[in-house]
Amino acid sequence: MSKITLLEAVNMALQYELQRDSNMVLLGEDIGLNGGVFRATANLQSEFGPTRVMDTPLAESMIAGVAIGMAVQGLHPVAEIQFMGFIYAAMEQIVGHAARLRNRTCGRLSCPLVIRAPFGGGIHAPEHHSESTETLFAHIPGLRVVIPSSPKRAYGLLLAAIRNPDPVIFLEPKRIYRAVKHTIANDGHALPLDSCFTLREGRDITLVTWGAQVMETLEAAEVLAHKGVKAEVIDVATLKPLDMKTIYSSVAYTGRCIIIHEAARSFGAGAEIAANLAEHALQDLKAPVVRVCGYDTVMPLLRNEHYYLPSSRDIVTAAEKLVSFN
Amino acid sequence: MIFNPLNNDMTSATELHSKRQYDTYPLDSKQLIAAYKVMRLTRLFDHKCIALQRTGQIGTYPSCEGAEAIGVGTAQAMRSDDVFVPYYRDQAAQIVRGVQLEEMLLYWGGDERGSDFKGPRQDMPNCIPISTQCTHACGIASAFKIRHQKRVSVCSLGDGATSKGDFAEALNLAAVWQLPVVFVINSNQWAISVPRHRQCAAKQLIDKATAAGFTGVQVDGNNFGAVVTTVAAAIARARAGKGPGLIECLSYRLSDHTTADDASRYRQKRELEQARQQDPLTQLSAQLRARGEWNDSLEAELNAHCHRHIDRAVANYQNTPIRSAESMFEHLYAERPAQLDWQFARIKTQELNDE
Ligand SMILES: Cc1ncc(C[n+]2csc(CCOP(=O)(O)OP(=O)(O)O)c2C)c(N)n1
Ligand SMILES: [Mg+2]
Numbered sequence: 001m002s003k004i005t006l007l008e009a010v011n012m013a014l015q016y017e018l019q020r021d022s023n024m025v026l027l028g029e030d031i032g033l034n035g036g037v038f039r040a041t042a043n044l045q046s047e048f049g050p051t052r053v054m055d056t057p058l059a060e061s062m063i064a065g066v067a068i069g070m071a072v073q074g075l076h077p078v079a080e081i082q083f084m085g086f087i088y089a090a091m092e093q094i095v096g097h098a099a100r101l102r103n104r105t106c107g108r109l110s111c112p113l114v115i116r117a118p119f120g121g122g123i124h125a126p127e128h129h130s131e132s133t134e135t136l137f138a139h140i141p142g143l144r145v146v147i148p149s150s151p152k153r154a155y156g157l158l159l160a161a162i163r164n165p166d167p168v169i170f171l172e173p174k175r176i177y178r179a180v181k182h183t184i185a186n187d188g189h190a191l192p193l194d195s196c197f198t199l200r201e202g203r204d205i206t207l208v209t210w211g212a213q214v215m216e217t218l219e220a221a222e223v224l225a226h227k228g229v230k231a232e233v234i235d236v237a238t239l240k241p242l243d244m245k246t247i248y249s250s251v252a253y254t255g256r257c258i259i260i261h262e263a264a265r266s267f268g269a270g271a272e273i274a275a276n277l278a279e280h281a282l283q284d285l286k287a288p289v290v291r292v293c294g295y296d297t298v299m300p301l302l303r304n305e306h307y308y309l310p311s312s313r314d315i316v317t318a319a320e321k322l323v324s325f326n
Numbered sequence: 327m328i329f330n331p332l333n334n335d336m337t338s339a340t341e342l343h344s345k346r347q348y349d350t351y352p353l354d355s356k357q358l359i360a361a362y363k364v365m366r367l368t369r370l371f372d373h374k375c376i377a378l379q380r381t382g383q384i385g386t387y388p389s390c391e392g393a394e395a396i397g398v399g400t401a402q403a404m405r406s407d408d409v410f411v412p413y414y415r416d417q418a419a420q421i422v423r424g425v426q427l428e429e430m431l432l433y434w435g436g437d438e439r440g441s442d443f444k445g446p447r448q449d450m451p452n453c454i455p456i457s458t459q460c461t462h463a464c465g466i467a468s469a470f471k472i473r474h475q476k477r478v479s480v481c482s483l484g485d486g487a488t489s490k491g492d493f494a495e496a497l498n499l500a501a502v503w504q505l506p507v508v509f510v511i512n513s514n515q516w517a518i519s520v521p522r523h524r525q526c527a528a529k530q531l532i533d534k535a536t537a538a539g540f541t542g543v544q545v546d547g548n549n550f551g552a553v554v555t556t557v558a559a560a561i562a563r564a565r566a567g568k569g570p571g572l573i574e575c576l577s578y579r580l581s582d583h584t585t586a587d588d589a590s591r592y593r594q595k596r597e598l599e600q601a602r603q604q605d606p607l608t609q610l611s612a613q614l615r616a617r618g619e620w621n622d623s624l625e626a627e628l629n630a631h632c633h634r635h636i637d638r639a640v641a642n643y644q645n646t647p648i649r650s651a652e653s654m655f656e657h658l659y660a661e662r663p664a665q666l667d668w669q670f671a672r673i674k675t676q677e678l679n680d681e
Contacts (some may be wrong), residue, residue, distance in 0.1 A: 069465015
């Protein structure tokens with residue numbers, strides 16, 4: 001067992017499952033010989049052949065539509081959209097078909113597919129390569145939205161996503177593709193979907209986040225610890241369906257909650273979590289629920305993107321304000 | 327059980343398909359008569375649906391008047407284990423495929439069970455977002471190809487649908503991957519109020535196949551024989567691994583776009599009257615009468631039979647209890663996530679309160 005990155009964990013999960021499940025196929029742009037622009041599918045075509053690891057022509061709506069057709073026929077397609085910024089052409093297929101096919105046919109047909117896409121900012125990428133629009137998918141009934149934030153969770157959650165009979169949008173935080181390395185047993189062990197992961201325990205304040213912001217949040221928790229504030233850090237991991245239970249039980253202790261996401265503030269997933277807390281956990285709250293988010297602007301180009309992204313300092317500042325609230 | 331146009335009685339879909347001869351062209355009278363019968367059934371059912379909509383018994387309904395030869399020809403050219411990928415004006419093909427009339431009534435009447443076909447279990451349900459079904463057909467065809475199954479997916483679409491990127495993307499992929507898929511265009515000259523020449527400047531829509539690297543065929547969509555022969559040939563090619571097909575069936579939408587539309591706002595009465603001269607049913611019955619294979623008494627008998635069949639379907643539809651309120655949660659996910667439990671419980675109490 002060697003230590004691997006989140007990106008390598010994605011590759012390892014795909015490789016494991018291609019071997020285990022003969023119905024599984026991969027499709028996307030440049031995923032074959034090139035192994036994907038980030039190399040998430042490196043070496044898979046040479047191992048499994050072009051029939052199971054397919055380079056497609058360049059058309060995102062088609063990729064999603066073809067994956068739907070394959071899934072309806074019982075294959076388990078895992079489609080790659082090269083960047084989340086280009087997934088919008090596929091929205092019609094995802095929202096109009098994948099999400100509703102089982103429901104509208106009363107279970108006669110279904111859509112067991114995964115659509116993977118790297119998302120998020122902070123890698124100095126060109127325009128359209130840095131947004132976080134996960135909330136667009138999390139709003140859609142019938143979909144599952146899964147976001148890993150570590151190599152271990154990438155491996156286990158991707159396996160779970162592929163094995164899940166529902167359509168899953170699997171968003172990979174590309175800023176941390178190579179940020180940390182974990183030792184992972186390649187044992188095909190899937191992690192549970194629909195449940196948050198508590199990454200750090202603390203009784204003073206609950207920090208809820210997902211994706212690359214898990215890094216900033218953990219960093220902030222460390223800083224806060226030095227200042228005597230014990231923060232609990234929750235990685236949401238599955239945005240839809242959202243595991244509020246874990247968040248409620250943490251807030252029951254801390255009475256304080258900050259939601260941190262890179263995506264624009266308004267109508268972001270943080271609003272959903274805050275609304276749930278207001279509806280169901282008001283009696284536990286000692287302070288208002290606060291969000292630390294991206295701004296409601298177009299994501300700036302690379303020179304200024306750091307102004308847009310929440311930093312660990314932003315989180316610390318918000319947390320200090322919140323613990324002194326009364 | 328479905329209506330068997332071959333012998334005017336009820337039979338199972340598989341029986342019907344095994345009886346059909348696929349590759350014996352030119353067509354014999356028996357096949358033409360069978361086609362005519364199901365075309366007539368479709369027409370009468372279609373008129374019934376419009377009447378049901380007018381009296382508030384089903385929702386908005388898209389008539390398929392004028393598309394009967396295309397639908398019956400396409401479906402008769404298919405094998406039962408092929409997969410049909412329809413749009414929303416494919417009642418004729420669906421009847422041949424074994425979709426039951428009461429299922430269509432349920433669908434247009436607003437009940438999801440109408441898409442749970444008891445007959446062709448693998449056929450796709452109606453597709454409302456224009457042209458989006460084209461890439462599904464490619465995905466289905468690639469599944470066949472990957473599994474080395476000698477099956478073909480057959481996709482139906484309108485002429486307006488060819489303007490969408492989905493169509494171009496599907497043709498492009500189908501040719502690159504040499505997929506066993508056949509696209510059949512119901513080229514009925516209108517996309518709601520937009521006429522064909524405002525939809526696309528190319529003389530023929532099949533030129534779009536040329537752009538994708540294969541050859542399409544244009545046929546008279548009002549001529550059943552032309553449609554079935556051409557589609558069958560394309561399906562045979564696709565089944566033999568020779569790549570996709572595109573068939574443009576020239577026809578005319580004899581109805582309003584849907585029951586919510588009034589075509590007199592945008593098209594000339596004279597144009598419609600001229601198109602009526604080409605009615606696919608009139609043409610086929612004339613052909614049969616000329617051969618001495620059809621007459622008024624057979625027509626009367628067929629009509630009576632169709633009416634009985636339709637009335638039975640309507641009665642079954644009307645007697646189908648409305649689904650429970652909480653059914654909207656069924657089959658949303660393979661297993662209902664616990665997160666939805668309280669909403670599910672809420673709608674159940676709401677339903678109780680309504681009673
Ligand atoms: C993507 C999309 N855009 C618009 C509509 C609304 N709409 C429904 S039918 C139709 C015209 C389609 O024309 P055509 O493809 O020629 O098929 P026809 O109805 O004539 O059989 C339009 C614009 C839709 N259903 N889907
Ligand atoms: Mg049309």
